[in-house]
Amino acid sequence: METTELDTLLAAYQSELEADVKLDELNIKDKTMMVPTIKHKWVGRLMMHKAQHKKLLIAKKKAIKTYTDGNPVALSKKLSEQASINDPNIILIQESLEKIELIIDYLERVERLINTLTWDCKNVIDLQKLETT
Numbered sequence: 001m002e003t004t005e006l007d008t009l010l011a012a013y014q015s016e017l018e019a020d021v022k023l024d025e026l027n028i029k030d031k032t033m034m035v036p037t038i039k040h041k042w043v044g045r046l047m048m049h050k051a052q053h054k055k056l057l058i059a060k061k062k063a064i065k066t067y068t069d070g071n072p073v074a075l076s077k078k079l080s081e082q083a084s085i086n087d088p089n090i091i092l093i094q095e096s097l098e099k100i101e102l103i104i105d106y107l108e109r110v111e112r113l114i115n116t117l118t119w120d121c122k123n124v125i126d127l128q129k130l131e132t133t
Contacts, residue, residue, distance in 0.1 A: 006099045010106060013045075017110055021117060023124050032121040039114050046107040053100045060093045 020038045023031055067084040084090050 006102065009103065013103075013106065013110070017042075017113075021113065021120075023120060025124075025128065028121060028124050028128070032118075032125070035114075035117050035121065038117065039111075042107065042110050042114050046104065046111055049100055049103050049107060053097065053104060056093055056097045056100060060090060060097065063087065063090050063093060 020041075064081055064084045067087050067090065
């Protein structure tokens, strides 16, 4: 995943999140009823990226193993990783891992924000009740 792809993905997630959490007097009932769906959407994305992260970790281990299998001297795991650090394939995998980790961090924060959406809706509804009485 290139940096521009990551920037585009994060920008898309940010604008979509903005729409998901926007509350006003006209959409409060609809938004309240949509909270479970919104939570599901963001948790699903988080889990999808965590699965990608896991696949990349496995790919990195395989690439390190492939890199060190040709060596006549057996190396420890730590030395294998250090020896293979300049391999272009491993560098690409590591960059992808770092980008996925950034997306996962963002989505974990989104999940915490979305978990409070129910309370935000309740507070807006309570405020509306106070204003009409």
